[in-house]
Amino acid sequence: MPKILDRLDKKKDKDIRVLGDFISIFCRENHQAEAKGVFPIKDVRLRHSLGNKDLVLCHNCQKLLNHGITKLLLCPYDPKPMCKKCQTHCYAPSYREKVREVMKFSGLYLVKHGRLDLMFHYIF
Numbered sequence: 268m269p270k271i272l273d274r275l276d277k278k279k280d281k282d283i284r285v286l287g288d289f290i291s292i293f294c295r296e297n298h299q300a301e302a303k304g305v306f307p308i309k310d311v312r313l314r315h316s317l318g319n320k321d322l323v324l325c326h327n328c329q330k331l332l333n334h335g336i337t338k339l340l341l342c343p344y345d346p347k348p349m350c351k352k353c354q355t356h357c358y359a360p361s362y363r364e365k366v367r368e369v370m371k372f373s374g375l376y377l378v379k380h381g382r383l384d385l386m387f388h389y390i391f
């Protein structure tokens with residue numbers, strides 16, 4: 268992934284952080300029975316984007332996060348619009364459905380737990 272990471276900017280940085288946090292919450296709350304591992308991050312910039320922390324995720328959530336980060340970085344628009352308002356559906360259909368489920372679940376989770384500070388915006 269190193270090359271496309273040159274496309275990181277402030278907005279994408281923030282969106283990647285939200286994506287990572289939301290998938291983490293979703294996985295933690297819904298996939299207790301799954302085997303989990305630390306999401307591998309080789310690039311220091313990406314690690315920074317994800318909040319300089321280890322994200323412990325199941326296999327499928329790691330795949331989803333990886334897909335999401337890749338699509339975010341490859342976004343042809345500048346500035347990147349909110350994905351939910353975008354005309355280009357760049358996600359593979361199964362991932363798109365999954366990520367929307369994740370955003371909805373984790374968004375509600377944060378509201379219920381009074382963490383509105385973390386909900387700067389929904390990106391999907």
Ligand SMILES: [Zn+2]
Binds near residue numbers: 298301326329
């Ligand atoms: Zn999971």
